[in-house]
Amino acid sequence: MRILVTGGAGFIGSHLIDRLMEQGHEVLCLDNFFTGRKENVLHWWGSPNFELIRHDITEPIRLEADQIYHLACPASPIHYQYNPVKTIKTNVMGTLNMLGLAKRIKARFLLASTSEVYGDPTVHPQTETYWGNVNPIGIRSCYDEGKRVAETLSFDYHRQNGVDIRVARIFNTYGPRMLENDGRVVSNFIAQALRGIPLTVYGSGDQTRSFCYVSDLVEGLMRLMNGDFIGPVNLGNPEEYTILELAQSVQAQINPEAEISFKPLPQDDPQRRRPNIERAQHHLHWQPTVPLAEGLRMTIQDFQARVTPAGPATPN
Numbered sequence: 001m002r003i004l005v006t007g008g009a010g011f012i013g014s015h016l017i018d019r020l021m022e023q024g025h026e027v028l029c030l031d032n033f034f035t036g037r038k039e040n041v042l043h044w045w046g047s048p049n050f051e052l053i054r055h056d057i058t059e060p061i062r063l064e065a066d067q068i069y070h071l072a073c074p075a076s077p078i079h080y081q082y083n084p085v086k087t088i089k090t091n092v093m094g095t096l097n098m099l100g101l102a103k104r105i106k107a108r109f110l111l112a113s114t115s116e117v118y119g120d121p122t123v124h125p126q127t128e129t130y131w132g133n134v135n136p137i138g139i140r141s142c143y144d145e146g147k148r149v150a151e152t153l154s155f156d157y158h159r160q161n162g163v164d165i166r167v168a169r170i171f172n173t174y175g176p177r178m179l180e181n182d183g184r185v186v187s188n189f190i191a192q193a194l195r196g197i198p199l200t201v202y203g204s205g206d207q208t209r210s211f212c213y214v215s216d217l218v219e220g221l222m223r224l225m226n227g228d229f230i231g232p233v234n235l236g237n238p239e240e241y242t243i244l245e246l247a248q249s250v251q252a253q254i255n256p257e258a259e260i261s262f263k264p265l266p267q268d269d270p271q272r273r274r275p276n277i278e279r280a281q282h283h284l285h286w287q288p289t290v291p292l293a294e295g296l297r298m299t300i301q302d303f304q305a306r307v308t309p310a311g312p313a314t315p316n
C-alpha cells in the first residue's frame, strides 16, 4: 500500500514509519519540521519506498495514497503554546485539508487525537463515552479544543461524505527520539538526571499520568487503521503513576541521589489521567506490553547518546 504519514518526522510518526517500511509499504512522510527532525527518518533516505515531503498542512496539497495517518501537530505544551494560533490552524485547517484529501482520493484516514479531549477529567479512569471537562479559553485550549474540532471534522466528513475514518485518543506516550528539550515530563526528568541537575516536579507531584511506551502505541494505531472499528478508542497504558513516582523511577535508573526541586503547577494541568482501554482490548485485541521500568531503560539508553552533563539547560 501507499501510506501517507503527516507529522512523520516527529517522535511517534517516525516510529510508525519504521514499522510501515519494515512491512514493505510505500511511505510518504509529510512534515514542516516544526518539532520533527530529518534525523528521525534519515535511515530510510535512499529507499525507493520512502519519500519525504516538506509541507505545512495548513496549506492544501494533492497527493495519492491508500491510507493517511494524520499525526501532524505539536504535542508538548511548550511547543503547542509557543504559537497557539498556529496550533489551532494546524488542528482545524490542517485536519480539514487532510480530510478533503482523503475524500478526494478515497483513502482511509486515521486521526491522532488525544486524552486531552477529556481536559481535567471528572470521570476516572476515562472512558470514550465521557465528554470531557475542557477550559475553552485557557492556555491549553489551542490544543485540547483544536483536537476536539479535529474529531468533530472527522466524524462529519464520515457522516456527510462517507470518508472512512479512524479516531485514536492517545494518552501520554514516551520513548526514544523524544526531543530532549520538549518540556514533557519523561524527557525532562531523564535529561535532567543525566545532566546532574535537579528533577523539576511541578506542583506537589501527586497529579497522575499513565505512560505508554511508543512501540505499544504504534501497534495500537496500526491495528486501529487496519480493523473495522472506527472509534474513538483510547490508546494508552492503564498503569497510573504520580509524577513523584515517575521521578523516583528515573532516579532509580540514573542516579538515586538526584535532587528533586518543586516548581509551580502550570495553569489547567489535569490532576489525574488514566485510560480505560476496554474498547481497545475488545475491538483491537490490543493492550500495552512494555512495563514502565523497561520502557524507561530503553528511553534512557537513547538519551545517553544525545545528552551530556555539559549540555544546554532544559526548560523548566
Ligand code: NAD
Binding pocket: 006, 007, 008, 009, 010, 011, 012, 013, 030, 031, 032, 033, 034, 035, 036, 037, 055, 056, 057, 058, 070, 071, 072, 073, 074, 075, 076, 090, 094, 112, 113, 114, 115, 169, 170, 171, 172, 173, 174
Ligand atoms: P511531535 O511534535 O514529535 O510530532 C509532530 C510532528 O508534526 C512533528 O514532526 C512536526 O514537525 C509536525 N508538524 C507540526 N505542525 C505541522 C504542520 N502544520 N504541518 C506539517 N507538519 C507539522 O509529537 P508526537 O508526540 O510524535 O505526536 C504526534 C501526534 O500524536 C500529534 O498529533 C499529537 O497530538 C498526538 N499525541 C501525542 C501524544 C504523546 O504523548 N506523544 C499524546 C496524545 C496525542
Ligand code: UDP
Binding pocket: 059, 060, 061, 062, 063, 096, 097, 098, 099, 100, 101, 102, 103, 104
Ligand atoms: N484539499 C486538499 N487536497 C485535496 C483535496 C482537498 O488539500 O486533494 C483541501 C481543499 O483545498 C479544501 C479542504 O481540503 O480546503 C477541504 O476539501 P473539501 O473538498 O472537503 O471542501 P471544499 O474544497 O469543497 O471546500
Ligand code: UDP
Binding pocket: 076, 077, 172, 183, 184, 185, 186, 188, 189, 200, 201, 202, 203, 207, 209, 243, 265, 266, 269, 270, 316
Ligand atoms: N511535569 C513536571 N515536571 C516537568 C514536566 C512536566 O512535573 O518537568 C508534570 C506536568 O505538570 C504534568 C505532568 O508532569 O502534570 C505531565 O506533563 P507533560 O507535559 O509531559 O504532559 P501533559 O500535561 O500534556 O499530560
